[in-house]
Each structure stands twice: as C-alpha cells, then as structure tokens.
Amino acid sequence: MLTSIGAPSIDALFDEIEPALKTSHFDGIDEGVDEMTMIQEMAERARRDEAGPCFTGAGCYDHHIPAAVWDIAARGEFMTAYTPYQAEASQGTLQLIYEYQTMITGLTAMDVSNASVYDGGSALGEAVLMAVRANRAHPSNKTGGPRRIAVAGACHPHYVDATTNITRNQGIELVPTGTTDGRVDLDALTGMTGDRMPVAVIVQQPNFLGLIEPVDEIADWASANGVLVIAVVNPTSLALLRPPGEWGANGADIACGDGQPLGIPMASGGPSFGFLCTRSSLVRQLPGRLVGRTVDRHDQPGFTLTLQAREQHIRRGKARSNICTNQGLLVTAATIYLAIVGATGLSRVASRCHERTRKLVGTLTGVNGVRSHFAGPYFHEHVIDVGQPADRVADAVAELGIVGGLPLGRYFPDLRNCLLVCATEKRTDADIARFGDALQQVLNG
Amino acid sequence: MLTSIGAPSIDALFDEIEPALKTSHFDGIDEGVDEMTMIQEMAERARRDEAGPCFTGAGCYDHHIPAAVWDIAARGEFMTAYTPYQAEASQGTLQLIYEYQTMITGLTAMDVSNASVYDGGSALGEAVLMAVRANRAHPSNKTGGPRRIAVAGACHPHYVDATTNITRNQGIELVPTGTTDGRVDLDALTGMTGDRMPVAVIVQQPNFLGLIEPVDEIADWASANGVLVIAVVNPTSLALLRPPGEWGANGADIACGDGQPLGIPMASGGPSFGFLCTRSSLVRQLPGRLVGRTVDRHDQPGFTLTLQAREQHIRRGKARSNICTNQGLLVTAATIYLAIVGATGLSRVASRCHERTRKLVGTLTGVNGVRSHFAGPYFHEHVIDVGQPADRVADAVAELGIVGGLPLGRYFPDLRNCLLVCATEKRTDADIARFGDALQQVLNG
Amino acid sequence: MNPGETIFDIGKPGRRASAQAPAAGDAPDLPASCLRANAPRLPEVSELQAVRHYTNLSARNFSIDNQFYPLGSCTMKYNPRGAHRAASLPGFLNRHPLAPESASQGFLACLYDLQETLKHVTGMAAVSLTPMAGAQGEFAGVAMIRAWHDARGDDGREEILVPTAAHGTNPATAVMCGYRVREVAVGADGDMDMAALKAALGEKTAGIMLTNPSTCGVFERRIREIADAVHAAGGLLYYDGANLNAILGNVRPGDMGFDVAHLNLHKTFATPHGGGGPGAGPVGVGERLVPHIPTPVVARDGDRYRWVDNDQIPGSIGRLSAFMGNAGILLRALAYARMLGREGMRRVGEYATLNANYLMVRLADAGFELAYPERRASHEFIITFRNEAKTLGVTAMDFAKRLLDYGFHAPTTYFPLLVAECFLIEPTETETKEELDAFVDAMVRIRAEAETDPERVKTAPHTLPVSRLDDVKAARELDLTYSFGEH
C-alpha cells in the first residue's frame, strides 16, 4: 500500500504534522491485552457490583425484559448501522422509528414524536427550549426579561438540574412552586400572575415522590393563561394513567420522559433514551430526527428522515438543537419491547408494579418505626419514613444485599429520614419479605 | 377458522381419536408461568451451580470463546433454520458446512469430513461401525465371528462405553490392550495376531490420562496388518501435535473426536458435536451429511448436500447410520471460532494451555504429599497422586469453590488416589495458586 | 459478498484477529517427533472479516425467524428466545459435566423436573433424557426392546416391523440394533393395513415402530387393536414421538399401549433446529422396560438430587454419549414446558391441529388434491401434485422451489415415499391465520403460473442467491473441501 501511495513509511504520511506535536506521552496507558484477559478483568469488577433485589426507582426501573428484545435489537444490522441518512439503505431503521413514533404517541396520546433525545433529563431540557420557541405570544419575548418556567410540584431533582444547566445560557429560569403534602402547591402556581406568569409549566406524573398530581387542574389553568404544559411521564404508568394528551380540556403541549422502563436494562442509568412528543402544530419546533412515510420512484411505500431543515447539519446555528447522535439503538429495543408486550402486557406490568408496591409499603410499614410519609394514591413508588437518617439505613440495608430505595435527604433536607422505594413486577413476595426483614434488623436489631 | 373447516369446535378435530384415549392425566404438570417467572426460577437454580475456576478436563474444556462467535452463531438465520434440504434457501448453512469440512480436515490432515455427529463418544461409535464396513478384506467378515476392535492404551472410558453400547448389537467387541505407565502396552497390541487380529485399532492422542501415545508405531503396525486406525483427537491439541493424517507412514484411516474445545461452552457437556473425518477412498462409508460445491443453472457456484444415498432418508434400512438431526449449530459456532482465531490463535491457545498445565502441575506437586503419577510428556492434562482417596479430596476442594479435577478411582481402581487435572489458557496464576492453597488446606490442614 | 466466495478466498497470509490470541506460551515441552510440522490451513482474516462473512452468509438462509416454514414432520415452530436465555445462564453454561454433585444441584433439579414432566406427557413409568436426537432415542428404544427379550432368554426374535410410511430413521435404527426390517403396508385411508400387520406378526417379531399420528398426517385409529395384536404376538411397541406435537396435552402414547416412546424435544418442545441440529430425543418407558433405560438418569432423595448410573441399573443399555446427552437442549425444553404448563401444552396440540385442518381445507377448496380427503388432518397433512405432474409437467419439486420465490419455505417433499409427488405440510401452532392465507394465495398463484408459464415454475427459484443447483454434478465431481491455490 505504501508503494501505491509513494510514501516510504507510515510515518511519512504524518509529515504535515509538526514533529514537536508527535508525542510519546502515552506511557500512562498500559499495554493492550487480549479479549479473554479484558473480559476477565471486567468480569471481576462487574462481580463486585452484583447486588440483591433492587427496590430503588427514582427514574430507573428494574423491569423484566423479554429475551427476544435484545436478541433482535443487538443484531449487527441494527447495532452497527449509522444514522439513516441514506434512506434506501436504511429502511430497517427508518421503518422502525416510524413504528416507534406511532407507539410512543399512542402511549402519550400526543400527535407527533421525534426519534429520541439523550435521556429523560435532557429531554426535559429540550422540551423547555422548545416551549420557549413555541410560546411566541408570551410577554417575555417582548420585554426581553428572563423566560420563567414553573416547576409544579415534585419533579425529579436531577431532571431539574440538567434542564437548568442546559437552558441557563439562553436566559431561561426554572421556578419551583413548592409542594404541599408532596404534591404541587396549586395556590402558589396559580398565584404566578402578571410579570411572574411563566412561559410554560413542568408537571411530572406520577411525581418524583411517587404521588399523583392534579394534572387536570394544572393543565386547565395553564391553557387558560397562555402557559404551555410540559408533561414528564413514566411510559409504563401510561398503560394505567391518563396520558398527557388527555390532561385537562386541551391536553399537554409537550410530553417527555425517559424510555428506560421499556425494555432497557438499568445499566447504571444509561444508555436509555429520552422521548419527546408534541402537538402537530408544534412539529417544526421539535428538535431531533423525524421519520416520515413517503413513496419511492415506483410509488412503493418507504420511509425517510424528514423536516431535516430543523436540524443542525442543515440549519447549523439556527437549528432547533445541537443534537446529532441520539439514542437509536435503545429506541430499537423499546419498539421491539412494546411490540412484544402490547397494550395488554404493558397494562399487566403496570398493574403488577402497582400491586407489588402496595404490598411492599404494607410490609415495610409493618416494621416498627416505619411509616408512610405521604398519604394519597401512588403508582409504583412511595416515600417511607424510617425514623432515622435514611442514608445510613440504606447503606446498612445494602450490606445485607438489598438495594433498598433512595435516601431523600440530599434533595429535601426535611425528608432526611425518608426513603423513596419502588417495587416492579419482578419483585417477588420473597424479595419483599427479605427487605422487610433487613429493615427490621437494621432498625430494631 | 373453524367455520372454514366446517367443524363446530376444536374438539371436533380430534373426533377420529377414540374418546377413551383423550386423557386428563396431566395434573402432574403445573400451570404455566410467564417468561419472567421462568427465568427467575431457572436463574435461582443456575446460581446454585456457579463454581470457581475449573481444573477438570476429561473431554470438556473451559476455553475462552470470542464474544463474536455466539453473537453470530445465535442469529435467528442460523439458529432457527432446519437441515438444509432446500439447498437454494439454505446457502448460508451449506457454505458454512463446506468451510467447516475444509477447516476440520485441515486440522486433522484428513481428506474428507462429514457435517457432524452427536458428540465425541458417539463419533467413536460411528467410526467403529464405519471401520467394520470399510474393512471388507478382514477375515471376520468371512468367518462371521465377532468383529474385534482393539482399544490401544488409555481411551476415554465414557467413549469406550458409548461405543460399546452403540455397536454391541452388531456383533462388535471392543478389546482393550491394557496400559504400561499410562500408555499403550505395545506388546499386547502387536500380540493380537491371527484370529485375534482386530478389524481396527482405536488410539486416543493425547490419551485419556493426558499422555502422548506412540501413534506412529501403532499406525505403522496397523497398516502392515490390514488393521484400520481410528484416531480420537482433541482439536485444540492439533495446532501443536502431529495430526492423524500424518501418523506413521500412511496416516490414520478415520479421525474423530469432540468439537467442544472449538468455541463451545462446557454447558454440562452438551450440546457440542462429534467430528468424523476419513480418507477419500472411504467417503462412501461415512455416515451423516456431506456438503459439496457445485454450480447452479447459471453456472454460478453454490453448495448442496451430496451423496445423500448414504443416509437414512434415502437408504432407510441400508443407510450408513440412523443419524438424521446432527449438531449443526455447534458446527456453526466452531467454524466461526476457527475463522476468528485462525491457525496462529489456535496454536497460541494450545501452547498456552500446555504452559498453564505445566505451571499447574508444578504448583500442585509442590504441595506436601502430592506427586505426578506418570512420567513423560503431556499436553494439557495430567494425573496427580494426592496420596489419599481422590474423590473425597475433589469434594473437599469443591467446597472451597474449585472444580479440581476428575477422581480416577471410578475408572481405574488402582488410580483411586489420583486426580486428572487440566489448565486451559483461561487459568490465571491466581487461579492456580488458589487451587494449590486449597489442596494444601485439604491435605495438610 | 460474491457468489461462492468462501472465508478462505478473503483471507491473506498472516492476517488475524489480534485480540483473539493469548500471549504465546514458552516452547512446548514435547518431543519434536510428536509436533506438527506445518500449521493447519485455517482462515486468515480479521475479526471484522469473519463477522461480516458469517453475518452475510446467515442472510442466505431461510429460517423460522424470517419465514413461514411449513416443513412436514419437522415441527418448525417458534422457539421462544426466553428458553435460549434460560439455558444460557452463566451457572449452566459454565458447568463442567463432571463437576461434583454438590456443585450441580441446580442442573440436576432441572433434569429431574424434566424427567417428571415428560413422564406425564408420555404416560410412561420412567424417562431417560440422554439420547441426543430422535434417531438416538429410537436406538435407545429398540435396544431396550432387545435387552428385554434377551433378559427373558427370548432370543429368536429377529424382526422389527415398520410401516411403509415410516421415517427413514426407523428402519435404519432397527438395523443398527441388529434387527431385520419387515415393512407393513399402509391402507388407502392412511391407517395401517390390519391384514398385512397380522400376517407379519409372529414369533420372529421383536416389536413394531410406529408414529401416531403417522407420517401420513392422520391419526392411526386402530392403535389399541394394533397394540393388542403386537403384544399378543410377544412383541413390544415403540412410539416415534416426532409427531407428538399433534396430540400434546391431549393424548398420551402410554395410554395407546406403547412400551417405549421417544420425544423430539427439538420439535415438540421448541428447541431450535440450528440448521440441522442439535436436538434431544428422551425416551419414556413402560414398567417392563424400566430396568433397561439408558444412563445416566437423575434421582431425588428429599431435597438432594443425584446421578444414577449403570451400577444402580445393571440391566441398562448404558450410556450413549460421553456425558449427559445434549444437556443444554434439555434445559431449553424444561424452560419451554414451564412456560406452557398443563394448559399451554393442551393448546399446542389443539392449535397445531386447528391450523393444519384449516390449511388443508383451504388448499382443498382451492383445488389441490389431498392424499387422504376423507380424513382429519393431524398437525400435518399431505397433498399430491400427481395431476399437475402429469398434465403440466410441473412436479412437487417445482412447486417447492417456486414457493421459495414467494418467501415461503417449501413443505417436505416426496415424503412419505408412498404418496407420489407429495407435499407433507405442517403449519404448526405458532403461525397466524394471515400467514396460512398468504401461503394458500401463493400456492394458487403458482398453479396459475404452472398453467400459463410452466417454465417459470420449472426453473425456479429465480430470486434467491443461487438458482437451481446441479445435484448430479455435486455427487459426480465431489468437491467437499476448499482447494487452496486452485481458486
């Protein structure tokens, strides 16, 4: 090959690079090993993290994943393809995304969806940017003052953080309304009038604390006041709960969340994918890819990326977002998951999670010194008060081989004695009893 | 559908079956469970069998399997296809078998190979039947007396058992020659003259006790006496050791063995596959499927099953064997394995196993009371004498989390204090040290 | 990839997947005389080349995961991925076959449960799981029949009866067990010719090998009469369980009077066929044959499981494989059985039968000729193209090849041998009505083509990676391995 090139050595191919730049500072990197050794090393580490039953949710859930999902999603044809820019050579990915768009809009009862953003946290960030673009009528667009986004009730603190960090440099400010009994303080929200009227309001349902928010009231207030509604939802819950498209009289304007519960392993929280849906009227404000159905030269149906003029590779500085690489493979898995479980399977999963969590709460609150912290209905997460600093309790329970919920003191100092617990359909009676016993042992010796 | 059929119920479709035969005796079978529950139950059992490093070989070896092997072999297109009877719709499987035939004959230095038989043990059974058919010149074919097959030296006792059981009803008798120092008693073998002259001789290399047999002497004696040579070989070893096709002046007549070391998990010993190779002149005596290269109507190359007239579905009672379903998927894995590791990789694996086993033997014989039982070169298995009943030692070592070799007393009462141990390329220095420590603890407290 | 391009064609000396070779060991401590002189000729490719080559090769297969595959007698149904996942759990995958019992309780418990399940499924007294496919199950069955006669000193019985419709493995097995095969005719209604049977039975009869439903795709109605006759003659009955899917959960071989039965787990219990295998052919036996079952089997004492070997079953026909047969297939079958449960098994038999009858009626309505028009289909049925062959010169094989162009795997052709120009069609219970309808449409279209453009059908397939292959050349000019340097 060098002969064809007419170069004396590979080194010569780097002859346009200033010699001083060629470094030998790679000593910090070890020599390579063969696959066997690498796997052995990684397995040794992975083994250290093997844990017993998981009762932590908080945005990432230990659901059963049908074996077929990843057997198919991990096929080289899906896994090692690039973004489907050459539509004719990418009908597999393209049609799948079209099917995904149909499924996720079916779940959320929204009109349109993009092909994914990174995760639930960044999806909320994109939703906020989108709302600001979309709500052109809002006074803040004229005054040039900060664009306020109300956060109604208990939204996932990591989502709020990520959104703040993503939107901060565009003069956007997130304003929490505060909570009463773990749910939105409706008076505080509806008191945001005049100058304080937000561009949009974020509502998470079920909220971060597992509780059901009064989404109809919020949505109706918002739509009466020219405020856009951004819904943050858990897709599993949508098999049971009223979807954002049906909140209040007019539905939410934007629905987003994390697709992890749909066939994606917890895997330390990533990769999963963020979904982002909206009304037809706002489709041109959606960031990210969209797939449309069209026809080919012979009038046969086919699929292609469409409305690409919203995206960075065409619109550059004027794009709706800088997103390019998204979370395609996870969307592939989620689509296969939804096809396999169907509406019946998903609603069984949801009702089973709900039932398991009620059983869990019953068992845990049966332990001396433990009680439910908030009253009212919950889906598959709940806050329990363990009567002493919950972070230490969680560590002690972990010693006994149980991932026993999220200590909340880090986010809400007044909940420092509380754990946010969750039971999915995978948690057996024996798992729940084991957690109960562990908690008993930790709290009461 | 019932309407189209014109039947009132599904039950009616069974109306040709005597009602008394319709049973309700299935109560012993539980109700079905969903996939999640099934996996949880099975995982709970699988977990009970998780063990530490494995030092047992004896026909099944813990080699590294490149991740790509099963990612590709488990593709639905390979895994869920049937036997390639419709050649045009099965070129994937057919070409792969052709490539396999090339690789395995390359390894064994034989001319032809079939597409697999069940396992190493039954491969030897088929090899014996084949030898009996092939050696028409042998006197026993005229006298009608029992057809004797000599077993030279230490052949795997399970292989000998399976072969005996498979061939017994056809008047075939296996005659062991006995061993000296763990290897063939050459005098006993060459003493089988006249009436006692066998139809064929079975030689395993390396033999069951891990030692190197004098295969050239055996092969040359056999070919001088009209005795066919059946070689039983470990495919990994063939990267280092002289292959059966090159034993003595004329090579072995039949070579067989188990393909498990070639990318197939131990999985309790099955499924793996038996390979069976022979000389061109004996190809019509080979049982099982064969793939040939041919051309299609447009003179393009293609692959198809060939010489099917040897097989049961054509020849019925006159077939070479009753085998029908074979071990196709494992051949697929082994073919991909060999393609990925290549000759260099395989010889590295072999030499690494050899080196690891020497290290193992050094470590174990450093333990007080432990010594090598047989002198002489070995490949990757060796017999060590632990000075007390080895079955109890193996159990005690297992308690310490080590699969520590095969106690030999069950097969050879005079080796009741012996373990057959093995170290593959996967066994690290730490593993070996751990075994040494465990043995030290068990033997010397 | 280019047609016929093998892994050897794309290799290049010295190329290799570098991450796949451990560091070389020291020079081997072995005498030079036993060392290999030349490295074996294996592919020399990068890991990407290997992955790409075999990924692309795989696309040249039809498979259940891609196509409807109504191959009669083969039960090509969906193989749940969950069963594959269960058998691939690390504790199972990494278990050494000779690991101590104490470290094998999970695996042994699975085998025990499968033995018990299959006892119920077959209505038999004991089950041994070791046979590695149907044919080895047959071997085990007939070898046990022989062992039984031998044990009683009844050693003049030299014949095994086999119906003419039987699968080739049946006569081949009888011969491997040292028996002569005597064929028994099948009647025009697909049932056994009773007169022929009675004529064949006698003191030479060691036993009979039957499958029910038979390979004619019908249920042998006089099975109990047959059983009585064979038993009266001193013979035993062997049940070829390859067709059990038709009656799973509904009817049991043990109740029909069989003394021994094998099951094809890779058919009825949904383990994938893997392009030819592996399978598993467990055998169930009635009381008489219990002393002869092949080893090893698993016993349970309280909550401990243990191996049972020849020392405890002295009359056993012994082991037939190096270890425990196709252990991983047994795990898959257990996982599948567990998901189905009692009711699920019944549904398998029912829907397999429903789908077959529906497809049979639809094809008959569309004008295809049934081999046994008066009969119900079992899980499969036969149509014959003898008219099409005669009047149009288009054979069953031509129809089969043309079906491939329509995206359907062909049914089994020319089997059983006693029906001319036949298809044996088995849709299985996991296919939908829409799929069956689409198959009928394709069949109708192909017949129309056969009438208007027979060449198109006779030269099919036209859309596959290769067109019709020259079998004769393949056999005449044997090319069984790649010739290095010649291509």
Place this chain on the structure above:
Amino acid sequence: MNPGETIFDIGKPGRRASAQAPAAGDAPDLPASCLRANAPRLPEVSELQAVRHYTNLSARNFSIDNQFYPLGSCTMKYNPRGAHRAASLPGFLNRHPLAPESASQGFLACLYDLQETLKHVTGMAAVSLTPMAGAQGEFAGVAMIRAWHDARGDDGREEILVPTAAHGTNPATAVMCGYRVREVAVGADGDMDMAALKAALGEKTAGIMLTNPSTCGVFERRIREIADAVHAAGGLLYYDGANLNAILGNVRPGDMGFDVAHLNLHKTFATPHGGGGPGAGPVGVGERLVPHIPTPVVARDGDRYRWVDNDQIPGSIGRLSAFMGNAGILLRALAYARMLGREGMRRVGEYATLNANYLMVRLADAGFELAYPERRASHEFIITFRNEAKTLGVTAMDFAKRLLDYGFHAPTTYFPLLVAECFLIEPTETETKEELDAFVDAMVRIRAEAETDPERVKTAPHTLPVSRLDDVKAARELDLTYSFGEH
C-alpha cells in the same frame, strides 16, 4: 414482508405474546379520574410475529457488520463484540444508577480508569465522562468556556468563531450556549485562512471551535499559531474530537494548545452507532477549566472510588443528564481501550491514515478529482464530482445511490458544505486493502455507467428494498405516525 408493511398491519385485536404478560394485579388503588379510558394503540402480535418482523426489518439496513461503510466524519469501524460482551456482564447491566457507592466499586473503578486513559489520550488535566454524545460534549466544552469567562467577570465576549467547514453541531452548540457564531473562512489548501482568523479575533471573542484534522480531511498545519492567536485575543480553544481517530496514539489535542476537547467514543473508541446512537462525548480540559467540568466525576482514595458532585466542584457547569450519561457506552470504550493499549492506539491512528491515503491515491489515479490534491489525507479525504455533475449531469448523490447497488454504503455526501458535489470518504483502519480495491473498482464502473448510461446512475438504487425515495412528498405531506384504520 411486503413493502411498507408495518407491525400494525400484521396485528389483530386481542393477539399477544402470552408469555410476556405477568399475572394481572388487583384493581388499581387509584382514583378513577386519573385512570386511562382507552388502552393505547400498540401492536397486537404474537412473539413470533414481532421477532420475524424486526428480524426482517433489520435486513433492510446496511451496517458495518454487513458492508463497507466509508462514511466520512463518522468513523464506521468494526465494533469488537468483546466490548459489547464486557458491558453486558450482569453486574453492570443490573446496577441501579443510584446504588450505594459501596455496591458500585466495580463500576466506579471502570469510570476512573477511563477518565485516566482519556487524560493521556487527549493530553488534558481532567476528564468528565458524562456528555452523552459529541454534541453534548461540545455543549459542555463551550459552557465551560463561558463559565470561565464569567468567573473572571469577563462578560463582554459574545462570539464563538467557527470555520466554514465545521460540522453543524459546532455553530448549533455555540448558539445553545448563548453565543453568536462568527464563521472563519478556510483557505484553498484546506487550512484555515489566517488573515480571516486574525480579522475575526477580538475582545468579543469567547473562543473558537476547531477540529483537527479538520472536516476537509487534512491536518491544520498552523494549529499552534492559531492557538497562540486565540489565546492572545483572550479566547479559549475548543477541540471537536470527532476526528481523533486520525491521530489517536500519535498526537494530542492538549499539546496543540486546546483548552478543552471532547471525544466521540462512538467513533474513535468503537462503540457501535446503533442506527443513530447512542454515543458518548467525554470532555477533557486543561488546567484552566478544571474548576468547571460537568458532574458527576469519579475520584479515588486509596483503593476506594467515590462520586464527586457539584458540592465538591462549586464552579461546575453541573449535570447534563439524569444519571451518569451513557454509562454502558463508557464501559464499552474502556474495554476497547484496554484491548488496544498504548501500541494498539498508535496503530489505529496509523492504519486509519494509511488506508485513507491509499484509497485517496487509488481514486486519484483512477481519475477522480481530489478537493485538496496537494495534501496528505488524514483518516479521510474529499473528492468532488463537480466535473461529472457538469458534463454528465450525474451528481455526487447519484454516485452515492449507485454505490448502494454495488454493496457499498455511500460516503458522506455534500459535507463539508464548502466543497461542491463532494464525497467525504473515511475508510477506517479495520478495512482490508481488498475491500478498498473493490470500492475503487465500483467507483470506476459507476463512472463508466455515468458516461454510457447516465439514467441508470441517476435513477439508482435499483437493487434495494425501495428505489429512490420522494423526500419532497415526505416533507409536504407529513405522515409521521401510522393511521389506524386508514391503511
């Protein structure tokens, strides 16, 4: 499968994969008002139908595992299956992101090692792994630049400079960070126009976003001069690491003078692209930006690893995702880096460069026009079809589509925007010479077709599941979801 047939078309009310639904729970203990009235419209198919549908759909993709995929700027190289296997170990797959540190030491150790490795790779002082793709890495980088200026009270800097050849994410990112974009011209030799740069620099300059080698496929030779000029103007330099593969193991962004760099692990570190994602875009920073790196990062105390969050890095730009970015991709990258090691990384850069230069020379020799004929290729290079477009009416897009018929994925087309009718071609280091030669052959043949039968090329592709698609209709008559009942 029929063209355009979706999973919804093959569904049927009530059908489902029965093994995939747990037993139903009791009636939910939730107020009726918050319950869903109608079940969502999801597919109603059997498990087999789902498996078959998506298996067959997958076959309608090109992918690295199937084809040569020389997509410039995308680094479509082989993704070792071993890395996927390592990241799929149960301990990693089942780890909850908020599991206690005590139960996360294995995972944390991996992240720590990857941080250290990437510090060496980039020549930077600290690395944060959280960004979830290149674009988020860019965002993090520019946000840190802003945080740095802000922290110093230097808040009049409103502009980010971006060369005209830059990837679209660069200007889009600058805008997301609240900056104005100022484009800087690229000279005829592919290097930046220094005069234009100097004219653009000033007190409004917050920084510049560059990739080197640039998207022109050449190494920016005056990079240190540029760095000095930008620094002198008070700005910082951001390195877009999407092209790092070209120089991996040979040259480091930190040594070139960059203050912050992101890496595309899904390019340089071989995690698969997944049909669009996921990726990971870790950022490495020089000393100045260490106080601002995004959280969380991992620290080590002796043999314990721990999370470091905003409370310990008060100047951090904070978290950008709910948890730890695309954690699984980070594990894959570590596995890949571990297999390569120091020497392997060097070879990546070398062979990527060798392959690109070889392919460039072969195409030039075959008469294709290079955009920068005087220059070495980096890991990629540009050819232009402006002559073919003018004289034959055959465009770069036509060549691209026709290549698909020859079994090659098309190179990147019409990017960078500043070269007319261009291909950006990146062969990567994992392809063989034979593959490159076959690509040249196809290109030569297509040009011959373009001369003799241009229609054939202009209407390509002809052999794929669909022919050329109507993009205009797709955008005009938006059809983004399946219309139930209408099809």
